Amino acid sequence: MTSTEPAAARTAPASGGDDSIVRKLSTLDRYLAVWILLAMAVGLGLGRLIPGMNDALAKIEVGGISLPIALGLLVMMYPVLAKVRYDRLDRVTGDRQLMVSSLVINWIVGPAVMFALAWIFLPDLPEYRTGLIIVGLARCIAMVIIWNDLACGDREAAAVLVALNSVFQVLVFGVLGWFYLDLLPQWLGLGDGQGLDVPVWHIALNVVVFLGIPLLAGFLTRRIGEKKMGRESYEQKFLPKIGPWALYGLLFTIIILFALQGKTITSQPLDVVRIALPLLVYFAIMFFGSFLLGKSLGLAYDRTSTLAFTAAGNNFELAIAVAIATFGVTSGQALSGVVGPLIEVPVLIGLVYVALAWRKKFAPDAVTTPGRES
Numbered sequence: 001m002t003s004t005e006p007a008a009a010r011t012a013p014a015s016g017g018d019d020s021i022v023r024k025l026s027t028l029d030r031y032l033a034v035w036i037l038l039a040m041a042v043g044l045g046l047g048r049l050i051p052g053m054n055d056a057l058a059k060i061e062v063g064g065i066s067l068p069i070a071l072g073l074l075v076m077m078y079p080v081l082a083k084v085r086y087d088r089l090d091r092v093t094g095d096r097q098l099m100v101s102s103l104v105i106n107w108i109v110g111p112a113v114m115f116a117l118a119w120i121f122l123p124d125l126p127e128y129r130t131g132l133i134i135v136g137l138a139r140c141i142a143m144v145i146i147w148n149d150l151a152c153g154d155r156e157a158a159a160v161l162v163a164l165n166s167v168f169q170v171l172v173f174g175v176l177g178w179f180y181l182d183l184l185p186q187w188l189g190l191g192d193g194q195g196l197d198v199p200v201w202h203i204a205l206n207v208v209v210f211l212g213i214p215l216l217a218g219f220l221t222r223r224i225g226e227k228k229m230g231r232e233s234y235e236q237k238f239l240p241k242i243g244p245w246a247l248y249g250l251l252f253t254i255i256i257l258f259a260l261q262g263k264t265i266t267s268q269p270l271d272v273v274r275i276a277l278p279l280l281v282y283f284a285i286m287f288f289g290s291f292l293l294g295k296s297l298g299l300a301y302d303r304t305s306t307l308a309f310t311a312a313g314n315n316f317e318l319a320i321a322v323a324i325a326t327f328g329v330t331s332g333q334a335l336s337g338v339v340g341p342l343i344e345v346p347v348l349i350g351l352v353y354v355a356l357a358w359r360k361k362f363a364p365d366a367v368t369t370p371g372r373e374s
Helices: 032-049 053-058 067-083 096-121 126-137 144-150 155-187 200-229 231-242 244-267 269-296 301-312 316-327 332-359
Strands: none
Touching (some): 067 155, 096 155, 126 316, 144 332, 200 316, 316 332
């Protein structure tokens, strides 16, 4: 296997067939969930067993951005963004149903759902509740690109939607934080709430590092690669060579992330369970609700899948950084941010397999958006 894209996307019929999609995956793809769970276990083990490792890793940062995590995310995202056909992005931006649906789901529905679940499940734990609300405000701009690619979603649509999320993240994150953590609780008579003072430059830096750099690298790679070797040679010879690095970057990021917080997670198991329950409900509501919405709007499978994954994913790095900067590294808010990826990573990789199975239920002419190659 030479790419992170499941083999089923290249060998399986658009729908139907006697063999299941899972059986048509390569060994690497078939056990991807296992590799991710192992990476999580290794990270947790390293953070728990090696004294001072998490502190040492935490010190390797610039402007509040963890350099090891940044490196892993850049390696993870670069191959996928190098696959995007940037000359076809106008076909995505012209899809008003997709664009409007994504904005409404990400910036109105998502934060509201997390706010409600945080108060329902954690009414007696204000610190964890606040941390969860911050997670809900941090819309995904990085790892969702991997989940979308593995599920055979629309790469160009994913690139456009995460770019759109990044712009809104800079513009409204602080405002929504004030609304959901301070103003709304007072309106509802739930208490005085907690403020959230987040510098705009910090959010902008997060966007530049986790989206801007790999996006620029992917764009330049395709432009230069196609110019020198032609599109066919670029896609058939060059891309398969860099494809596996997306998986390597993903596993490295997971190991580092969980090594940083391994001791915290393993020392408070009951608290982790309390935080995990509303997160599980949140991911289910956002993914399945968005998937059903996309299908009801008549979107093809590829864009329906993209809509669902961009709605369900969250920017865990931003959420953790904001929680630590505002409330402290040992705060309950920071723990909620840390539990986010602990739950999100295995859940979303599971949803990749769910999406691939549902792909067979679409009619052959509704698997891929018209005008886009499968």
